[in-house]
Amino acid sequence: MSDSVNPMGGLVQSARRLVVKVGTRVLTNQTHQLDLSRIDQLVEGISRVLNSGRQVILVTSGAIGAGLGVLRWGSKPKDVAHLQAAAAVGQGRLMHVYAERFARHGIGVAQILLTRDDMSHRQRYANARQTMRVLLEEKILPVVNENDTVAVDEIRFGDNDELSVHVAHLMDAQLLVILTDVDGFERRDGKGKRELVPIVKRITPELESFAGGAGQPTSTGGMASKLQAAKKVTACGIPMILANGTKPGVLTSILLENRLSGTLFLPAGKERIAARKRWLAFTGRPAGAILVDSGAIEALVAKGRSLLASGVRKVDGSFRRGDLVSVCDEKGEEFARGVVNYTQEDLSRIKGLRSEAIESLLGRKAQEVIHRDSLVILKG
Numbered sequence: 001m002s003d004s005v006n007p008m009g010g011l012v013q014s015a016r017r018l019v020v021k022v023g024t025r026v027l028t029n030q031t032h033q034l035d036l037s038r039i040d041q042l043v044e045g046i047s048r049v050l051n052s053g054r055q056v057i058l059v060t061s062g063a064i065g066a067g068l069g070v071l072r073w074g075s076k077p078k079d080v081a082h083l084q085a086a087a088a089v090g091q092g093r094l095m096h097v098y099a100e101r102f103a104r105h106g107i108g109v110a111q112i113l114l115t116r117d118d119m120s121h122r123q124r125y126a127n128a129r130q131t132m133r134v135l136l137e138e139k140i141l142p143v144v145n146e147n148d149t150v151a152v153d154e155i156r157f158g159d160n161d162e163l164s165v166h167v168a169h170l171m172d173a174q175l176l177v178i179l180t181d182v183d184g185f186e187r188r189d190g191k192g193k194r195e196l197v198p199i200v201k202r203i204t205p206e207l208e209s210f211a212g213g214a215g216q217p218t219s220t221g222g223m224a225s226k227l228q229a230a231k232k233v234t235a236c237g238i239p240m241i242l243a244n245g246t247k248p249g250v251l252t253s254i255l256l257e258n259r260l261s262g263t264l265f266l267p268a269g270k271e272r273i274a275a276r277k278r279w280l281a282f283t284g285r286p287a288g289a290i291l292v293d294s295g296a297i298e299a300l301v302a303k304g305r306s307l308l309a310s311g312v313r314k315v316d317g318s319f320r321r322g323d324l325v326s327v328c329d330e331k332g333e334e335f336a337r338g339v340v341n342y343t344q345e346d347l348s349r350i351k352g353l354r355s356e357a358i359e360s361l362l363g364r365k366a367q368e369v370i371h372r373d374s375l376v377i378l379k380g
């Protein structure tokens with residue numbers, strides 16, 4: 001391959017656990033059949049990466065795409081029930097092919113189907129992590145897809161780019177590789193000519209304007225969702241590579257030969273955000289919102305303090321103690337998230353009050369509304 005040496009290769013080479021996401025257009029052809037020669041290349045690449053001592057979690061699309069082929073449906077149906085049926089048929093076919101192809105390299109595979117809802121519940125999130133940890137220890141490759149059959153719109157990840165971000169966070173991965181059928185992230189120059197961006201240091205609004213929409217017949221993602229994925233992982237200190245999965249040998253070239261193929265998105269901060277805070281920031285779904293005054297914003301954002309009832313102005317939604325809630329300014333704009341120590345009823349009663357008043361009202365010792373360790377600042 002003619003790709004140049006990766007000047008930031010250390011970031012990539014030091015990753016011991018990585019998530020590789022493969023899109024429908026890499027895995028299937030125009031007639032909705034699984035492209036077995038591409039799958040063989042992918043399997044070969046992943047096997048070599050595993051043999052180099054790294055751990056890999058594969059996030060795969062292609063269930064709906066492959067299902068269309070098996071069912072002999074010429075185009076992607078519009079209604080959810082038919083899409084889910086196609087996914088149910090195609091997922092089996094997909095896993096069968098992976099199991100058979102990886103077995104040739106002596107690698108066992110395990111199917112993990114997740115929904116957005118699973119990730120939002122801490123217990124189920126923890127269960128998924130435990131299961132995948134055991135699989136990795138046992139040297140079995142976890143193969144993850146969205147559980148398309150049960151995922152309805154409001155609880156969908158929407159596309160597997162988003163799913164791969166959550167899996168990277170869940171498993172504390174040090175690198176996310178997204179394989180698609182384009183060469184990487186492209187910008188347009190003044191004359192409208194496209195040029196590949198090899199390294200993205202920061203995702204600016206200008207870069208986002210080059211992303212465009214999704215709109216492929218069988219896949220869901222598109223460049224906009226790739227950039228969203230890059231934003232979410234890099235914000236947590238995880239680098240991401242977007243590369244062309246139809247190029248033979250792309251994975252080994254990037255991971256074993258230190259070539260820069262596609263686009264490398266550099267991590268935003270120097271530090272990786274701890275797993276629990278990543279869940280708070282990106283995965284959990286807030287049950288309600290707490291609107292706070294400017295003094296509280298200052299204490300939380302600038303001074304790194306906990307949220308106290310005295311700074312709370314308004315309480316929205318219905319939440320219990322221990323739920324994840326949004327913390328917003330008085331206009332309702334969210335700037336932080338955290339785990340709340342009061343029910344919404346109790347918090348409505350004690351908002352604006354100081355500790356002594358809370359104690360006499362509730363008859364028990366006052367607590368922080370959200371403790372600093374269970375709070376993550378999203379912006380500010």
Ligand code: GLU
Pocket residue numbers: 024060061062063064065087145146148158159160161218219220221
């Ligand atoms: N879960 C879908 C499938 O396997 C893919 C979603 C996507 O294309 O990102 O067909």
